[in-house]
């Protein structure tokens with residue numbers, strides 16, 4: 187309780203801060219970066235480099251009320267067919283602009299619901315990608331699999347296409363809570379999907395659940411967590427539900443008066459976290475857990491954990507290309523986001539143009555601050571000497587800022603020379619501490635609760 191009072195004094199329970207999957211964060215992207223930069227940065231990828239590719243499928247059969255993803259509900263396959271045709275054109279134009287010998291170390295299909303694609307569509311999309319960007323040795327190919335929108339034939343097609351990691355969204359196993367958030371998906375269906383994927387040789391399973399949903403209490407989240415652990419996932423993301431109805435209109439269906447308050451959210455997070463740790467999972471960054479020996483666990487132990495738009499990763503590629511409506515690319519030179527609206531994306535690509543619409547070119551101390559924030563988010567610790575050694579030239583000295591941050595957050599931080607560490611009790615404050623190193627204004631967007 188003493189900790190809670192101190193955390194409250196620091197503003198943990200009412201602060202709204204970014205999740206820092208990028209720095210600067212997407213609300214700071216501008217139209218100052220568009221197609222010319224995208225093309226120039228694409229052509230500057232080193233010949234023979236290994237890169238990552240994200241493909242966005244912005245369609246779902248049902249629109250779950252809690253979900254803030256950019257996606258649209260579809261009843262027929264026509265819009266999906268039409269989108270896929272354009273995506274194939276986009277893959278071609280991006281592939282042709284890349285230099286010789288580029289291979290894929292990581293491929294991720296996200297959405298929306300990638301498993302809305304029929305087996306034939308899965309085969310076509312995977313074939314087109316491999317035609318222009320073949321897999322590197324040991325490549326990882328992951329797909330977000332919706333248990334309600336996948337059948338045996340689709341699973342066969344995904345396995346044949348080379349998928350070796352599946353991601354299953356769960357949120358909560360309690361049927362009443364599922365009704366309240368507009369996403370019904372029984373434990374039995376999820377368990378059967380996991381089993382069928384494993385039977386096809388897909389042994390790496392990611393899952394995610396949410397804390398902070400309406401009517402959740404300690405007993406319910408413990409029940410969901412135990413059920414999830416019984417499925418033996420390799421990785422788990424335990425995200426805080428972000429209630430942002432001004433950005434995601436569907437969330438107006440969520441009864442606000444039944445949402446747990448911030449102190450209860452911290453309690454729910456703690457309850458689930460303890461169960462994962464007791465079950466032998468290792469804690470990864472602020473909200474992930476991994477089995478001992480999993481790639482994320484190893485990367486965290488070796489200090490190689492990174493953070494990107496999909497959360498925590500052990501991906502070391504410095505180029506991530508995002509294809510599809512609203513997808514974001516990251517190059518060593520900056521970020522580029524595609525046109526967000528599906529219709530706009532289709533129009534631009536059909537016109538023979540790249541779909542780049544906005545972005546950010548790294549300048550000044552962006553990359554230094556990005557690394558400091560990433561280190562805090564990944565390791566709860568930052569060593570300025572070590573980070574500065576990664577740069578030829580250092581634009582600003584962050585030591586004064588580091589000392590100020592320590593003064594503000596002590597006793598939840600410790601400082602030794604140029605090293606700032608967040609104590610285990612202070613870890614819920616991590617996003618707030620990271621924000622202290624963010625040089626951009628916080629007013630540009632409605633961020634989610636710090637806890």
Ligand code: SF4
Pocket residue numbers: 245246247248249250253254255257297298299332355369
């Ligand atoms: S949770 Fe998945 S299926 Fe539901 S709306 Fe979001 S992306 Fe679509």
